[in-house]
Amino acid sequence: MEAKKLTIHVNIDNMLLPMTVTDPEQEAVIRKAAGNVNQQLITVRERYKSVPNERYYDIMVMLNSEIKALTAENKNDQSPVYSIIASLEKEIDELIKK
Secondary structure: OOOOOEEEEEEEOOEEEEEEEOOHHHHHHHHHHHHHHHHHHHHHHHHOOOOOOOHHHHHHHHHHHHHHHHHHHOOOOOHHHHHHHHHHHHHHHHHHHO
């Protein structure tokens, strides 16, 4: 028997996105992820108020999310991740100063 599919809508950055889910647990994960993304966008916008392009915020959030996922995947060696984050923060700070 095929699982019943349900379409939900999550709001990320004032954009409603349709998502198909098959169970309440999956829905909860998707809604929590959307909430996390919104919170990350707020945090990045507050921290880097003078970024010249709105798209930088989206890209920073995507990159931070991927870094967190990779870190969780490989908790044994986190030094490359911290190095990347430090490098990115330095580049962002230099962009803001321009």
